[in-house]
Amino acid sequence: MENVEVKYTQMEKHSKQLIHLMRKKIADIQAGNKADIDRAVSAAVDAFRLDSKWRQMDASQRGELLYRLADLIQRDQDYIASLESLDNGKPKMLALMDVDMSIKTIRYYAGYADKIHGKTIPADGKLFAYTRIEPVGVCGQIIPWNFPFLMACWKFGPALCAGNTVVLKPAEQTPLSALYLASLTKEVGFPPGVINVVPGFGETAGAALVDHPKVDKIAFTGSTEIGKLIMRNGSHSMKRITLELGGKSPLVVTGNVEDIAKAARTAQDSCFLNMGQCCCAGTRTFVHESIYDEFVKHSAEYCQSYVLGNPFEPTTQFGPQVDETQMNRILEMIESGKQDGARCVAGGNRPDRRGYFIQPTVFADVTDGMRIAREEIFGPVQQILKYKTLDEVIERCNDTNYGLGSGILTNDINEAMKFSRSIRAGSVWINTPYMLPVSAQTPFGGFKESGIGRELGEDGLRGYGEIKTVVIMDCDKKV
Structure with missing residues (x-):
């Protein structure tokens, strides 16, 4: 709380400017369409090729990139929280809490990057069997307007930790903090095409992302109604899907x-x-x-x-x-x-x-x-x-x-x-208020129409990896 209070002391010096800004249009944002989604997916596909810099990168190096991203978010936390409050309307104190949890989430998955591994299996017969956990591929990610920056980090963390590439569409109501996050990933030095952010409307950019045949996975946070639509529209290409949806808790x-x-x-x-x-x-x-x-x-x-x-x-x-x-x-x-x-x-x-x-x-x-x-x-x-x-x-x-x-x-x-x-x-x-116990380490998601899969924790990685089984036969004669 000490850091939050310091930030408010700094912020009070220019509160009149912020109040004035809130009464005007904040910015003009380009609305991405199908063509923009196609370009972003193409870049993500290229970045995911087997011989690409990203795919050849050591897992520990992926973790280092995520650690540096968390450091930059911490450096700019007051600016990011201000963007979030301007864009969303939430109190600055709450926005600062969102940014703090975002930092913790990115750091959690940074530490997990070189700890994703398979198993050796005592299979019957003269066999040596083991599994590999490999990235799913190109991940389309669609986030809501209620916790825009936090949800972007919840999506980026496990996807990048596991070695995937991403195309993220922020909510049309609140695109600013996600765009700023994208600029920080460039400053960090993620290879081109690994991270793509396309603002736009759900009916155009979002639908194009779900329908795209080269998108291997969709991760969506939002309403149950839209979640059902995504499941239906993504079924033609058998996309992997995780959904964090509505509730009546x-x-x-x-x-x-x-x-x-x-x-x-x-x-x-x-x-x-x-x-x-x-x-x-x-x-x-x-x-x-x-x-x-x-x-x-x-x-x-x-x-x-x-x-x-x-x-x-x-x-x-x-x-x-x-x-x-x-x-x-x-x-x-x-x-x-x-x-x-x-x-x-x-x-x-x-x-x-x-x-x-x-x-x-x-x-x-x-x-x-x-x-x-x-x-x-x-x-x-x-x-x-x-x-x-x-x-x-x-x-x-x-x-x-x-x-x-x-x-x-x-x-x-x-x-x-x-x-x-x-x-x-x-x-x-x-015996605790809702959401306060949610942390980077604890899985979060729902039963029934509240979703499929989990965010956060080790379980949050499961939707971003494919299990490959490798079996070697111990033969007495050479093949």
């Missing part, structure tokens, strides 16, 4: 929590991270009936304490939503909650101020069949539902097409263990 608050006010704060921190624009946000808060009313009261009070404002002000906790389309989608979902009979105990409106702001919102008396309890809102809207028994709430938590995150607040280890083995979700967070 539950957080269970048991009746034995000792500090109900603290539990309410933890639940809201789990729901409102990044202005609620988080795939694994704990939006469905299930609270035991014995503490429900008090929990709702604390939740309403805490919700009204958030500071909305300029992302570059150190006191700001909530910036604007990413764009008008997202803001209107969230407002429509809030209105549906009111019409379905949920009780809005805090927020529920758009504040009277410039920008795509939405008041942090809490609904009580929510039932499982309401739209706000079924559909992913992707905004600062918490739904508080009542439950009686742990068995009942586990069944209700699992009654969804999603399965990304989940959590429980309890002082009973038996409850925690039962919940963790029963819930159908890729992550289970016990």
Whole structure:
């Protein structure tokens, strides 16, 4: 935190300039099309040829390039965080945290580059058998707008560590930090064609990348709807696919929590991270009936304490939503909650101020069949539902097409263990706010319609390597 505070001290010297800039168009960005994707893929194919500098490079040298990239990101972290806040609207403090995790992710995979290896296998017969882990090839990578720089690093790290080449398409809403990352890879000295970044729209650049016959793998983070489209459109060439998709994640608050006010704060921190624009946000808060009313009261009070404002002000906790389309989608979902009979105990409106702001919102008396309890809102809207028994709430938590995150607040280890083995979700967070435990070392991904494969950790490498089996027969006679 000391480094973050230093950065803010430096930033305050020119905050007036940043505030002024936020009221104007930031930049004009070229929209890549199919021809641009073709050029990028062609460059990636050339860089992946067996005799290329990249393919002939020692694995440890690939790691050194990634280490140098992490060093440059650290050098420019304040500038990158500023780009992210300007482009996305998230508070600068949060953007700095994103950059810090990005550095750790790149360094983690830098250290793994020369540790990817196969096995020797005691096969039956007079055989010597072993496996090699080889790179998949050209990897198309498509990232979302909610954590643009972090998601780019989550994609680059394992792909480059394993020896692949990449073509990355950032979200059309937030291309700036990914383009800056591309410039840093040139400064590092990655061979030409290994890394390509093409900004553009999903319908043109993104679709062309998925359809391209020379792209061997697609890694996508975004909505479940688009994930299904990518699976269908990528099937003609049997692309390897990893998907990190949407969620409607539950957080269970048991009746034995000792500090109900603290539990309410933890639940809201789990729901409102990044202005609620988080795939694994704990939006469905299930609270035991014995503490429900008090929990709702604390939740309403805490919700009204958030500071909305300029992302570059150190006191700001909530910036604007990413764009008008997202803001209107969230407002429509809030209105549906009111019409379905949920009780809005805090927020529920758009504040009277410039920008795509939405008041942090809490609904009580929510039932499982309401739209706000079924559909992913992707905004600062918490739904508080009542439950009686742990068995009942586990069944209700699992009654969804999603399965990304989940959590429980309890002082009973038996409850925690039962919940963790029963819930159908890729992550289970016990007595902690959502996302805070996510680190470079721990795999992240979902069950059911929340995705295929994993990001981060050793498991994050699995989607970027092919297993080749080599068998040598021990013959008495020469062939």
